[in-house]
Amino acid sequence: MTRGNKNSADEERDRRLQSLNDRLKKTRAAEVQESSSRPDNTGFGNALRLSSEFVAAILVGAAIGYGIDQLAGTAPWAMILFMMLGFVAGVLNVMRMAGVMSDPYRQEKDEE
Amino acid sequence: MASDPIHQFQLKKHIPLEIGGMDISFTNSSLFMVATVVCTSGFLIWATSGRGMVPTRAQSFAEILYEFVAGMLRDAAGSEGMKFFPMVFSLFLFILVANMFGMFPYFFTVTSHIIITVALSMLVFLTVLGVGFFKHGLGFLKLFVPSGVPIAIMPLVVAIEIISFLARPISHSVRLFANMLAGHITLKVFAGFVVSLSSFGVLGIAGSILPMLMTIGLTALEFLVAFLQAYVFTMLTCMYLNDALHPGGH
Numbered sequence: 001m002t003r004g005n006k007n008s009a010d011e012e013r014d015r016r017l018q019s020l021n022d023r024l025k026k027t028r029a030a031e032v033q034e035s036s037s038r039p040d041n042t043g044f045g046n047a048l049r050l051s052s053e054f055v056a057a058i059l060v061g062a063a064i065g066y067g068i069d070q071l072a073g074t075a076p077w078a079m080i081l082f083m084m085l086g087f088v089a090g091v092l093n094v095m096r097m098a099g100v101m102s103d104p105y106r107q108e109k110d111e112e
Numbered sequence: 113m114a115s116d117p118i119h120q121f122q123l124k125k126h127i128p129l130e131i132g133g134m135d136i137s138f139t140n141s142s143l144f145m146v147a148t149v150v151c152t153s154g155f156l157i158w159a160t161s162g163r164g165m166v167p168t169r170a171q172s173f174a175e176i177l178y179e180f181v182a183g184m185l186r187d188a189a190g191s192e193g194m195k196f197f198p199m200v201f202s203l204f205l206f207i208l209v210a211n212m213f214g215m216f217p218y219f220f221t222v223t224s225h226i227i228i229t230v231a232l233s234m235l236v237f238l239t240v241l242g243v244g245f246f247k248h249g250l251g252f253l254k255l256f257v258p259s260g261v262p263i264a265i266m267p268l269v270v271a272i273e274i275i276s277f278l279a280r281p282i283s284h285s286v287r288l289f290a291n292m293l294a295g296h297i298t299l300k301v302f303a304g305f306v307v308s309l310s311s312f313g314v315l316g317i318a319g320s321i322l323p324m325l326m327t328i329g330l331t332a333l334e335f336l337v338a339f340l341q342a343y344v345f346t347m348l349t350c351m352y353l354n355d356a357l358h359p360g361g362h
Contacts, residue, residue: 045344049287092272093276
């Protein structure tokens with residue numbers, strides 16, 4: 001008699017756990033969808049990123065050019081050239097970040 | 113109280129040490145780094161020690177932190193990226209707690225020194241390079257060669273891609289450093305206005321309400337920036353790790 005009671009209690013618990021699982025799954029799925037399309041606080045984060053991405057590329061370009069000039073004695077031509085490439089890279093970074101251009105690094109994710 | 117806005121960033125040696133001509137003194141910066149690490153590990157170990165099916169408040173806070181970073185990493189780098197979870201989680205917590213410590217008056221802001229942020233970003237950069245070359249060999253260089261570009265302009269595109277890649281650790285570190293430095297200086301300058309204005313009698317005290325309001329607003333903004341910088345740093349780490357795991361995307 002007690003055994004029968006216990007079994008039914010177990011079943012009841014299993015059933016409730018199962019329904020909880022199902023509900024959790026549904027919520028998780030909804031959350032994933034929500035998180036992939038949430039634009040909330042990343043807006044300000046993106047704003048903080050924009051300028052530094054742009055400036056850093058120019059600095060790196062100028063530094064590479066300066067290094068080549070020092071090695072090859074072609075001052076100031078390599079620096080001018082690489083600084084311009086740096087500008088291009090900076091604009092590219094910013095446009096990629098803003099999503100205007102597709103990012104080749106992230107192509108796989110888009111294809112999925 | 114020093115009114116010099118830069119004064120707060122000065123290093124003070126608590127325990128002078130020198131080994132082999134290298135100055136490795138225990139400074140106020142080291143002290144706050146140790147405090148950050150002790151606080152984060154201490155809190156997480158304490159919070160998760162119960163391991164309850166039904167979490168306590170502290171445990172569910174630890175779980176929220178875990179879920180937040182894990183979700184960020186999984187979104188950006190896929191489930192393969194979860195191998196790097198310990199590193200990403202430590203980075204996030206270290207930066208977040210160090211930034212938040214900086215918001216206490218008279219506390220030292222570890223992340224307002226570029227050497228710290230460069231060390232953190234170089235850690236990420238070298239990890240990305242190491243993992244990329246270890247996993248893909250020279251195939252990692254495909255990262256610099258976008259598909260579908262005509263051969264004629266390929267050298268130009270590759271040069272631009274390389275510059276854009278090398279710019280990452282710089283923008284990664286400078287962003288965090290500059291935001292923390294500039295924020296704290298601005299805060300200090302506006303707070304200084306309150307003090308110097310109020311020394312001009314009644315009119316000055318009335319006028320000092322304006323910079324006071326500004327300081328209150330800036331403090332709130334700084335809390336937001338402190339969190340967002342940690343968030344942005346971690347998110348970019350995840351994206352860079354994704355490049356190391358899947359270069360070229362094909």
